[in-house]
Amino acid sequence: MRLIAKLIGLGLLGLALLVSSGTTQEKKEGKGKTVSMPAGFKDLGLTAEQVVSVRKIISEYKVKIDDLKKQIKDLETKEKQDYFKVLTDDQRKKYLESKGVDTKSADTKKDAKKDGDKK
Numbered sequence: 001m002r003l004i005a006k007l008i009g010l011g012l013l014g015l016a017l018l019v020s021s022g023t024t025q026e027k028k029e030g031k032g033k034t035v036s037m038p039a040g041f042k043d044l045g046l047t048a049e050q051v052v053s054v055r056k057i058i059s060e061y062k063v064k065i066d067d068l069k070k071q072i073k074d075l076e077t078k079e080k081q082d083y084f085k086v087l088t089d090d091q092r093k094k095y096l097e098s099k100g101v102d103t104k105s106a107d108t109k110k111d112a113k114k115d116g117d118k119k
């Protein structure tokens with residue numbers, strides 16, 4: 001009888017921990033959306049209206065900056081693809097081997113795909 005009571009108690013304790021950890025994670029997400037003020041602005045005695053305005057400006061520029069960062073990343077990826085197109089297969093293989101990439105397994109996959117295409 002005591003064993004059953006202990007198991008039920010442990011089960012309830014585990015359930016309580018799961019529920020409480022889920023609640024704290026939701027709170028963290030909410031805090032992540034709050035825009036923090038730039039360094040030194042908290043000491044300036046800004047009015048509530050000024051704080052709202054500054055946070056709105058920060059949010060607007062963050063969206064624009066994030067979009068530009070994505071565009072830069074996409075352009076860098078395309079650039080690499082374009083200059084790899086200039087290389088011959090042997091040059092690509094030599095480059096990848098110098099970077100420690102196993103080209104033998106890649107060649108095996110290519111050959112298997114070509115064989116599959118022929119059938």
